[in-house]
Amino acid sequence: KQEVTQIPAALSVPEGENLVLNCSFTDSAIYNLQWFRQDPGKGLTSLLLIQSSQREQTSGRLNASLDKSSGRSTLYIAASQPGDSATYLCAVVNNNAGNMLTFGGGTRLMVKP
Amino acid sequence: NAGVMQNPRHLVRRRGQEARLRCSPMKGHSHVYWYRQLPEEGLKFMVYLQKENIIDESGMPKERFSAEFPKEGPSILRIQQVVRGDSAAYFCASSQFGGTNSEQYFGPGTRLTVT
Numbered sequence: 175k176q177e178v179t180q181i182p183a184a185l186s187v188p189e190g191e192n193l194v195l196n197c198s199f200t201d202s203a204i205y206n207l208q209w210f211r212q213d214p215g216k217g218l219t220s221l222l223l224i225q226s227s228q229r230e231q232t233s234g235r236l237n238a239s240l241d242k243s244s245g246r247s248t249l250y251i252a253a254s255q256p257g258d259s260a261t262y263l264c265a266v267v268n269n270n271a272g273n274m275l276t277f278g279g280g281t282r283l284m285v286k287p
Numbered sequence: 288n289a290g291v292m293q294n295p296r297h298l299v300r301r302r303g304q305e306a307r308l309r310c311s312p313m314k315g316h317s318h319v320y321w322y323r324q325l326p327e328e329g330l331k332f333m334v335y336l337q338k339e340n341i342i343d344e345s346g347m348p349k350e351r352f353s354a355e356f357p358k359e360g361p362s363i364l365r366i367q368q369v370v371r372g373d374s375a376a377y378f379c380a381s382s383q384f385g386g387t388n389s390e391q392y393f394g395p396g397t398r399l400t401v402t
Contacts, residue, residue: 208390217291217378218330218393263330272343273385274320274332 176201176268180278187254188286195249195281197264202245208275209238209249210263218263222249254285289314291381291394292361299400300369308364308397312381319362320391321354324376336362337385369401 177200187193197207206225210218222231222238224247230239237250247264261282265275292311300306312319321333335343336356347354351369356362366373376398380391 210393215398217293217395218380220390220392223390265330272345273318273335273382273389273391274343274346275322275330275380275391276332277322277330279329 176204176266176276178264178266178276178278180262180264180281182281183279184282184284186284186286189254189256191254191285192250192252193254193283195251195262195264195283197247197249197278199245199247199266199276201268202242203269204242205267205269207238207240207247207264207266209236209247210265212261212263212280214261221262251283254283256285256287258285259283291379291392293377293379293394293397295397296395297398297400299402301402302370303368306366306369306373306399306401308366308377308379308399310362310364310379310381310394312362312379313383313392316381316383316392318382318385318389319356320380320382321362321364322378322380324378324396326375330378333364342385366399369399371401374399374401 181196208223209221224240235252240247261280263280265277319336322330324330332346334354351367353365376396378396380393382389
């Protein structure tokens with residue numbers, strides 16, 4: 175059974191810092207990994223999707239890497255801003271598990287002005 | 288281009304009542320997924336549907352919960368005889384294709400409170 179873990183559970187940084195969020199998964203037989211952002215009381219916004227054959231994806235100040243063999247992904251946020259404050263979730267789709275996403279518990283990020 | 292729509296956004300039910308949650312997928316999407324986020328817990332998959340078909344319901348509780356996605360109209364998640372433990376945020380997602388590389392887009396969620 176796939177388990178997804180995100181560390182740290184919460185993170186507070188001053189504005190302008192570069193930061194890394196971590197995601198690990200126990201079963202490396204995945205099709206893809208997705209990073210989402212969730213604002214309080216709101217839905218999920220997809221940030222980046224990495225296919226299993228890819229090593230990284232970039233969008234603006236965000237860069238996500240994937241090391242499938244070791245079961246790890248990182249989300250790098252450059253030059254953080256207060257507007258980046260949110261919960262960040264990673265989720266994987268497993269081989270032979272249909273199309274369901276298995277989510278980690280999330281990292282709550284606070285960027286202080 | 289409207290995203291995934293869910294209604295109602297907030298729903299309050301008394302114990303024993305029925306709750307009906309609606310999800311309209313993005314235009315052109317025929318695959319719908321329901322997830323539940325219990326208080327202080329992560330999102331958990333419930334069910335995956337295509338038009339008129341349930342593809343995977345491995346995450347659905349065995350009793351009181353049902354889902355449908357008719358040929359016309361939104362997908363419905365139905366909870367009968369609600370209990371306090373059903374209080375949660377219910378999210379719907381849709382995708383254009385059904386393959387495992389198809390990106391899922393999420394709606395804003397329905398927050399169900401059972402009193």
